[in-house]
Amino acid sequence: MTTPELDLTVSRVIKAPRSEVWKAWTDPASFEQWWVPAPEICRVLDMDLRPGGSFRTEFSHDDVEFRPQITGCFLAVDELERIVFTDALIGGWRPAETPFVTAVITMMDHPEGTEYTATAMHRDIADRDRHEELGFHDGWGTVTRQLAELVESQARDRTDTERTP
Protein backbone atom coordinates (compact mmCIF):
# COMPACT_ATOMS: atom_id res chain seq x y z
CA MET A 1 0.00 0.00 0.00
CA THR A 2 2.92 2.34 0.66
CA THR A 3 4.80 3.75 -2.33
CA PRO A 4 8.40 4.79 -1.64
CA GLU A 5 8.38 7.85 -3.92
CA LEU A 6 5.19 9.21 -2.32
CA ASP A 7 5.74 8.27 1.31
CA LEU A 8 8.04 9.09 4.20
CA THR A 9 8.76 6.67 7.03
CA VAL A 10 10.44 6.63 10.42
CA SER A 11 10.96 3.41 12.32
CA ARG A 12 12.44 2.62 15.72
CA VAL A 13 12.74 -0.31 18.07
CA ILE A 14 11.30 0.64 21.45
CA LYS A 15 12.50 -1.50 24.34
CA ALA A 16 9.10 -2.14 25.86
CA PRO A 17 6.15 -4.38 25.09
CA ARG A 18 3.58 -3.34 22.50
CA SER A 19 0.93 -2.80 25.17
CA GLU A 20 3.09 -0.03 26.72
CA VAL A 21 3.66 1.69 23.38
CA TRP A 22 -0.02 1.43 22.56
CA LYS A 23 -0.94 2.98 25.91
CA ALA A 24 1.49 5.88 25.42
CA TRP A 25 -0.17 6.56 22.06
CA THR A 26 -3.81 6.19 23.06
CA ASP A 27 -3.86 7.84 26.48
CA PRO A 28 -4.14 11.58 25.80
CA ALA A 29 -2.15 12.56 28.92
CA SER A 30 0.75 10.31 27.84
CA PHE A 31 0.43 11.31 24.20
CA GLU A 32 0.82 15.00 25.05
CA GLN A 33 4.20 14.23 26.62
CA TRP A 34 5.87 13.12 23.39
CA TRP A 35 3.82 14.11 20.31
CA VAL A 36 5.58 17.43 19.59
CA PRO A 37 9.33 18.11 19.79
CA ALA A 38 10.27 19.51 23.22
CA PRO A 39 10.25 22.18 24.49
CA GLU A 40 7.04 22.77 22.52
CA ILE A 41 3.89 21.79 24.34
CA CYS A 42 1.07 19.63 22.95
CA ARG A 43 -2.57 19.65 23.95
CA VAL A 44 -5.07 16.99 22.81
CA LEU A 45 -8.50 18.39 22.02
CA ASP A 46 -10.07 15.24 20.53
CA MET A 47 -8.81 11.68 20.43
CA ASP A 48 -11.87 9.68 19.49
CA LEU A 49 -10.17 6.40 18.67
CA ARG A 50 -12.56 4.79 16.18
CA PRO A 51 -13.02 5.00 12.41
CA GLY A 52 -14.54 8.43 11.73
CA GLY A 53 -13.52 9.75 15.16
CA SER A 54 -12.13 13.25 15.48
CA PHE A 55 -8.41 13.75 16.13
CA ARG A 56 -7.38 17.29 17.03
CA THR A 57 -4.23 18.57 18.68
CA GLU A 58 -2.68 21.97 19.20
CA PHE A 59 0.76 23.16 20.23
CA SER A 60 2.34 26.07 22.05
CA HIS A 61 5.77 27.59 22.55
CA ASP A 62 4.85 29.26 25.86
CA ASP A 63 1.92 27.23 27.24
CA VAL A 64 -0.25 30.34 26.84
CA GLU A 65 -1.01 30.73 23.15
CA PHE A 66 -1.95 27.50 21.40
CA ARG A 67 -2.19 26.98 17.65
CA PRO A 68 -3.88 24.14 15.75
CA GLN A 69 -1.58 21.27 14.87
CA ILE A 70 -3.60 18.30 13.61
CA THR A 71 -7.22 18.59 12.59
CA GLY A 72 -8.07 15.19 11.29
CA CYS A 73 -9.93 11.94 11.54
CA PHE A 74 -9.07 8.39 12.56
CA LEU A 75 -9.60 5.86 9.77
CA ALA A 76 -8.57 2.59 11.42
CA VAL A 77 -7.83 1.69 15.02
CA ASP A 78 -6.65 -1.91 15.39
CA GLU A 79 -5.93 -2.58 19.07
CA LEU A 80 -2.18 -2.99 19.79
CA GLU A 81 -1.37 -3.08 16.07
CA ARG A 82 -2.25 -0.11 13.94
CA ILE A 83 -3.62 3.43 13.97
CA VAL A 84 -4.43 5.25 10.73
CA PHE A 85 -5.47 8.90 10.59
CA THR A 86 -5.66 11.63 7.97
CA ASP A 87 -6.02 15.39 7.80
CA ALA A 88 -7.83 15.01 4.46
CA LEU A 89 -10.99 14.46 6.54
CA ILE A 90 -12.21 15.84 9.86
CA GLY A 91 -14.28 14.02 12.50
CA GLY A 92 -17.27 12.24 10.98
CA TRP A 93 -15.29 11.79 7.73
CA ARG A 94 -16.18 15.24 6.35
CA PRO A 95 -13.68 16.53 3.73
CA ALA A 96 -11.14 18.89 5.33
CA GLU A 97 -10.04 22.38 4.34
CA THR A 98 -6.35 21.61 3.83
CA PRO A 99 -5.70 17.93 3.11
CA PHE A 100 -2.08 16.92 3.19
CA VAL A 101 -1.27 13.55 4.73
CA THR A 102 -2.48 10.15 5.86
CA ALA A 103 -0.41 8.60 8.65
CA VAL A 104 -0.15 4.87 9.29
CA ILE A 105 1.29 3.90 12.68
CA THR A 106 2.18 0.24 13.18
CA MET A 107 3.48 -1.64 16.21
CA MET A 108 5.02 -5.07 15.77
CA ASP A 109 6.67 -7.49 18.15
CA HIS A 110 10.48 -7.38 18.02
CA PRO A 111 13.06 -9.44 19.95
CA GLU A 112 14.01 -6.31 21.91
CA GLY A 113 10.48 -5.01 22.41
CA THR A 114 8.37 -3.25 19.79
CA GLU A 115 9.12 -2.15 16.27
CA TYR A 116 7.31 1.19 15.89
CA THR A 117 6.82 2.56 12.39
CA ALA A 118 5.16 5.78 11.28
CA THR A 119 4.52 6.30 7.58
CA ALA A 120 3.26 9.53 6.05
CA MET A 121 1.39 9.04 2.76
CA HIS A 122 1.04 11.94 0.34
CA ARG A 123 -1.02 12.46 -2.79
CA ASP A 124 1.95 13.30 -4.99
CA ILE A 125 5.71 13.72 -5.10
CA ALA A 126 5.44 17.49 -4.60
CA ASP A 127 3.64 17.05 -1.26
CA ARG A 128 6.09 14.36 -0.21
CA ASP A 129 9.04 16.61 -1.02
CA ARG A 130 7.43 19.54 0.76
CA HIS A 131 6.94 17.39 3.87
CA GLU A 132 10.59 16.34 3.70
CA GLU A 133 11.70 19.97 3.38
CA LEU A 134 9.44 20.94 6.30
CA GLY A 135 11.61 18.60 8.37
CA PHE A 136 9.72 15.31 8.40
CA HIS A 137 12.67 13.16 9.45
CA ASP A 138 13.83 15.58 12.12
CA GLY A 139 10.30 16.17 13.44
CA TRP A 140 8.87 12.67 13.30
CA GLY A 141 12.26 11.23 14.25
CA THR A 142 12.44 13.45 17.32
CA VAL A 143 8.96 12.64 18.56
CA THR A 144 9.46 8.93 17.95
CA ARG A 145 12.62 9.16 20.08
CA GLN A 146 10.60 11.02 22.74
CA LEU A 147 7.96 8.27 22.63
CA ALA A 148 10.67 5.62 23.06
CA GLU A 149 12.32 7.49 25.93
CA LEU A 150 9.00 7.95 27.73
CA VAL A 151 7.92 4.33 27.37
CA GLU A 152 11.38 2.92 28.16
CA SER A 153 11.76 5.09 31.28
CA GLN A 154 8.32 3.99 32.49
CA ALA A 155 9.32 0.36 31.90
CA ARG A 156 12.58 0.95 33.89
CA ASP A 157 10.71 2.69 36.72
CA ARG A 158 8.35 -0.22 36.97
CA THR A 159 11.18 -2.73 37.02
CA ASP A 160 12.95 -0.71 39.75
CA THR A 161 9.77 -0.55 41.81
CA GLU A 162 9.27 -4.27 41.44
CA ARG A 163 12.83 -4.84 42.66
CA THR A 164 12.42 -2.58 45.70
CA PRO A 165 11.64 -4.81 48.68
Place this chain on the structure above:
Amino acid sequence: MTTPELDLTVSRVIKAPRSEVWKAWTDPASFEQWWVPAPEICRVLDMDLRPGGSFRTEFSHDDVEFRPQITGCFLAVDELERIVFTDALIGGWRPAETPFVTAVITMMDHPEGTEYTATAMHRDIADRDRHEELGFHDGWGTVTRQLAELVESQARDRTDTERTP
Protein backbone atom coordinates in the same frame (compact mmCIF):
# COMPACT_ATOMS: atom_id res chain seq x y z
CA MET B 1 -22.86 14.21 12.24
CA THR B 2 -24.61 15.76 9.22
CA THR B 3 -24.91 19.52 9.10
CA PRO B 4 -27.81 20.85 6.99
CA GLU B 5 -25.95 23.89 5.63
CA LEU B 6 -23.00 21.77 4.47
CA ASP B 7 -24.77 18.63 3.28
CA LEU B 8 -27.18 17.52 0.57
CA THR B 9 -29.51 14.56 0.94
CA VAL B 10 -31.83 12.44 -1.15
CA SER B 11 -34.10 9.86 0.41
CA ARG B 12 -36.56 7.37 -1.03
CA VAL B 13 -38.63 4.44 0.11
CA ILE B 14 -37.80 1.41 -2.02
CA LYS B 15 -40.47 -1.31 -2.01
CA ALA B 16 -38.13 -4.21 -1.40
CA PRO B 17 -36.29 -5.67 1.57
CA ARG B 18 -32.97 -4.19 2.65
CA SER B 19 -31.08 -7.28 1.50
CA GLU B 20 -32.20 -6.62 -2.09
CA VAL B 21 -31.16 -2.97 -1.97
CA TRP B 22 -27.83 -3.93 -0.42
CA LYS B 23 -27.24 -6.47 -3.18
CA ALA B 24 -28.03 -3.96 -5.92
CA TRP B 25 -25.46 -1.61 -4.37
CA THR B 26 -22.68 -4.09 -3.66
CA ASP B 27 -22.80 -6.31 -6.74
CA PRO B 28 -20.84 -4.44 -9.43
CA ALA B 29 -22.94 -5.81 -12.30
CA SER B 30 -26.14 -4.57 -10.61
CA PHE B 31 -24.53 -1.31 -9.52
CA GLU B 32 -23.56 -0.44 -13.10
CA GLN B 33 -27.23 -0.64 -14.09
CA TRP B 34 -28.36 2.30 -11.96
CA TRP B 35 -25.38 4.37 -10.70
CA VAL B 36 -25.37 6.97 -13.51
CA PRO B 37 -28.41 8.63 -15.11
CA ALA B 38 -29.51 6.72 -18.23
CA PRO B 39 -28.66 6.67 -21.08
CA GLU B 40 -25.15 7.18 -19.78
CA ILE B 41 -23.23 4.00 -19.10
CA CYS B 42 -21.33 3.16 -15.91
CA ARG B 43 -18.39 0.83 -15.53
CA VAL B 44 -17.03 -0.28 -12.14
CA LEU B 45 -13.24 -0.52 -12.04
CA ASP B 46 -12.81 -1.14 -8.30
CA MET B 47 -15.38 -1.90 -5.62
CA ASP B 48 -13.30 -3.16 -2.73
CA LEU B 49 -15.96 -3.03 -0.03
CA ARG B 50 -13.90 -2.58 3.15
CA PRO B 51 -12.47 0.42 5.00
CA GLY B 52 -9.55 1.66 2.90
CA GLY B 53 -10.75 -0.24 -0.18
CA SER B 54 -10.58 1.41 -3.58
CA PHE B 55 -13.79 2.61 -5.26
CA ARG B 56 -13.45 3.64 -8.88
CA THR B 57 -16.08 4.08 -11.56
CA GLU B 58 -16.14 5.59 -15.02
CA PHE B 59 -18.91 6.63 -17.37
CA SER B 60 -19.53 6.89 -21.09
CA HIS B 61 -22.02 8.46 -23.45
CA ASP B 62 -21.35 5.98 -26.27
CA ASP B 63 -19.98 2.84 -24.56
CA VAL B 64 -16.68 3.46 -26.39
CA GLU B 65 -14.94 6.34 -24.66
CA PHE B 66 -15.03 6.19 -20.87
CA ARG B 67 -14.12 8.99 -18.49
CA PRO B 68 -13.35 8.76 -14.75
CA GLN B 69 -16.35 9.36 -12.52
CA ILE B 70 -15.51 8.44 -8.92
CA THR B 71 -11.95 7.88 -7.75
CA GLY B 72 -12.29 7.29 -4.06
CA CYS B 73 -12.07 5.08 -1.04
CA PHE B 74 -14.55 3.23 1.15
CA LEU B 75 -14.46 4.36 4.78
CA ALA B 76 -17.13 2.17 6.40
CA VAL B 77 -19.04 -0.84 5.14
CA ASP B 78 -21.67 -2.02 7.63
CA GLU B 79 -23.48 -5.01 6.12
CA LEU B 80 -27.10 -4.22 5.15
CA GLU B 81 -26.94 -0.86 6.92
CA ARG B 82 -24.40 1.69 5.78
CA ILE B 83 -21.75 2.44 3.18
CA VAL B 84 -19.48 5.48 3.54
CA PHE B 85 -17.02 6.55 0.84
CA THR B 86 -15.07 9.67 -0.04
CA ASP B 87 -13.15 11.11 -2.96
CA ALA B 88 -10.88 12.96 -0.51
CA LEU B 89 -8.87 9.72 -0.34
CA ILE B 90 -8.05 7.01 -2.85
CA GLY B 91 -7.65 3.27 -2.16
CA GLY B 92 -5.39 2.60 0.82
CA TRP B 93 -6.52 5.93 2.34
CA ARG B 94 -3.96 8.02 0.41
CA PRO B 95 -4.95 11.71 0.05
CA ALA B 96 -6.60 12.37 -3.33
CA GLU B 97 -5.86 14.97 -5.99
CA THR B 98 -9.28 16.62 -6.01
CA PRO B 99 -11.20 16.08 -2.77
CA PHE B 100 -14.81 17.14 -2.87
CA VAL B 101 -17.29 14.93 -1.08
CA THR B 102 -17.93 12.18 1.47
CA ALA B 103 -21.09 10.15 0.83
CA VAL B 104 -23.04 8.30 3.51
CA ILE B 105 -25.54 5.73 2.23
CA THR B 106 -27.95 4.29 4.77
CA MET B 107 -30.62 1.61 4.47
CA MET B 108 -33.28 1.31 7.15
CA ASP B 109 -36.32 -0.90 7.52
CA HIS B 110 -39.57 0.83 6.53
CA PRO B 111 -43.17 -0.49 6.64
CA GLU B 112 -43.19 -0.51 2.82
CA GLY B 113 -39.66 -1.89 2.37
CA THR B 114 -36.44 0.07 2.76
CA GLU B 115 -35.77 3.71 3.46
CA TYR B 116 -32.72 4.54 1.36
CA THR B 117 -30.84 7.76 2.12
CA ALA B 118 -27.77 9.21 0.42
CA THR B 119 -26.09 12.20 2.04
CA ALA B 120 -23.26 14.17 0.45
CA MET B 121 -21.02 15.92 2.98
CA HIS B 122 -18.89 18.89 1.91
CA ARG B 123 -16.10 20.80 3.58
CA ASP B 124 -17.81 24.19 3.26
CA ILE B 125 -20.90 25.99 2.03
CA ALA B 126 -19.21 26.92 -1.26
CA ASP B 127 -18.66 23.25 -2.15
CA ARG B 128 -22.18 22.36 -1.06
CA ASP B 129 -23.62 25.12 -3.25
CA ARG B 130 -21.43 24.09 -6.17
CA HIS B 131 -22.67 20.51 -5.85
CA GLU B 132 -26.25 21.75 -5.81
CA GLU B 133 -25.63 23.87 -8.92
CA LEU B 134 -23.99 20.89 -10.64
CA GLY B 135 -27.37 19.18 -10.29
CA PHE B 136 -27.10 17.11 -7.12
CA HIS B 137 -30.82 16.66 -6.61
CA ASP B 138 -31.49 15.87 -10.26
CA GLY B 139 -28.49 13.53 -10.53
CA TRP B 140 -28.66 11.70 -7.21
CA GLY B 141 -32.46 11.80 -7.35
CA THR B 142 -32.45 10.18 -10.78
CA VAL B 143 -30.05 7.40 -9.88
CA THR B 144 -31.89 6.69 -6.64
CA ARG B 145 -35.07 6.33 -8.69
CA GLN B 146 -33.20 4.02 -11.08
CA LEU B 147 -32.01 1.95 -8.10
CA ALA B 148 -35.58 1.73 -6.79
CA GLU B 149 -36.96 0.73 -10.20
CA LEU B 150 -34.31 -1.95 -10.66
CA VAL B 151 -34.79 -3.49 -7.23
CA GLU B 152 -38.59 -3.23 -7.33
CA SER B 153 -38.79 -4.84 -10.78
CA GLN B 154 -36.53 -7.68 -9.62
CA ALA B 155 -38.76 -8.16 -6.56
CA ARG B 156 -41.86 -8.25 -8.84
CA ASP B 157 -40.23 -10.71 -11.25
CA ARG B 158 -39.40 -12.99 -8.35
CA THR B 159 -42.93 -12.79 -6.99
CA ASP B 160 -44.34 -13.57 -10.46
CA THR B 161 -42.00 -16.54 -10.81
CA GLU B 162 -43.00 -17.83 -7.40
CA ARG B 163 -46.66 -17.57 -8.40
CA THR B 164 -46.13 -19.43 -11.66
CA PRO B 165 -47.14 -23.04 -11.09
